[in-house]
Amino acid sequence: MKVLIPVKRVIDANIKVRVKGDQSGVETSNVKMAMNPFCEIAVEEAVRMKESGAAEEVIAVTVGPSQSQETLRTALAMGADRAILIETDEVLEPLSVAKLLKVVVGNETPGMVIMGKQAIDGDNNQTGQMLAALLGWSQGTFVSKIDGAGATTNVTREVDAGLETVTLKMPAVVTVDLRLNEPRYASLPNIMKAKKKPMETVTPADLGVDMTPRVTVLKVTEPPARDAGVKVADVAQLVDKLRNEAKVI
């Protein structure tokens, strides 16, 4: 079976984001970009499936500006076989991204789509569920274990109360959580090899998808700041402050 891995280019998770002075968004020029950490986990899982023989081909896909090629090259260096860039400078909303991915799924006919549960920029946590809905496929969200890939697959989901196991009828969309695996670092030889792997570029218009946003961002502002308080000398003083000053215990 083929496995499709949608990935996203975001501001590197280790960079502190800065809100722009004109409140139009966050500063992205001259800021280090990287693959969304949840997408790395999805790539790793798909590559492991290929290594174990459960998957025959791993296809990475992204939606974004031409620089998103770098993110696809990272996926290829980690072990994906080929890549598709859906190139656009439009605002990316989960619904329109899911519509684009639906067309790619129709063209590529993967047996499973594995993707991050959310991207750390918009924090929407929607695209996988939306893609599953548009395809009429089963969805396994916030997954920390994938077990088997035949006519059905069992996945373990991280839910608020603990863990839940569900059986998904295949094909399925799986969105991954942090504890599914530990993504590998691409080795230098694999980074070199990745440069020669095939990458196709298409546009939303080629795929017949309207990218008109449904949501207008009116402004982006700094969150309310929280001031550092005081240091206490010892536990006795801490308990005294909590009892008599903050009155919370």
Place this chain on the structure above:
Amino acid sequence: MSILVVAEHDKSTLASATYNAVAAAAQLSGDIHLLIAGSGTGSVAEAAAKTPGVTKVLNADAAEYAHDIAENIAPLLVQVAPGYSHVLAAATTFGKNVMPRAAALLDVQQISEISGIESDDTFVRPVYAGNAMATVQSSDSVKLITVRTTAFEAVAAEGGSAEIEAISGTGDAGLSTFVSQDISQSDRPELTTARIVISGGRGMKSGENFPLLESVADKLNAAVGASRAAVDAGYVSNDFQVGQTGKVVAPDLYIAVGISGAIQHLAGMKDSKIIVAINNDEEAPIFQVADYGLVSDLFDALPALDKELG
């Protein structure tokens, strides 16, 4: 137009998060209806009817809704949503799983995890793990929204008297089936609703040291939480995790023990009223948000705290 809140429940009572979602709905214009989907929901529908401000409870009691399978519940939302201006659910793992599926079927761009309501079509939501706040306006005719529970103080569970209307099920989609649940059992308060939370991080060094934390928790009637580092290291299970990708909490008192204060963790607790940090590293970023900081080895401080609380 009315507002529909998708309830989360255990067949006898509504989840506390649903009362937060109703509080958000109360800031919009229109009557509030609650949707209960489940199997054997008669008594929870009656409990839901007592929620203040709710005028109608839609009770979808059918076998296909027994295990909160998104593929089964989403078609129900698609069927009822067109009669409403807004459909809200709490941003729990239930809401996050079900709502986007319904939104896509309705061709609606969902607004995730709102923390503020400016008007019926304009909402505030955290992005970049809460490092920026976006004010967004939706142009969809029905607005599907998930609600950050800590941003809206829960309404009471009693005081209302809504009518209950039974609605029929939409059938089993035949896609996903429930197998099992592995739920942590605890006599302590639930993490997301506890008045006091005490969390341990990588500084705890091992899951075997968590009883030090639990003993203090029991004296304060507090819930126990953990940082992502502690969960990833296997000290405690995933349902303890406080942070951007775990649970978001805002108790009256949050005590962070052996937690450095990664952005990811701060996103899950920085709206707490009082924050206490106990860490042996004076430079740990957690001290920048703490009201009271104690620079100390936690293996000295926790037993001392336990003793001080008697």
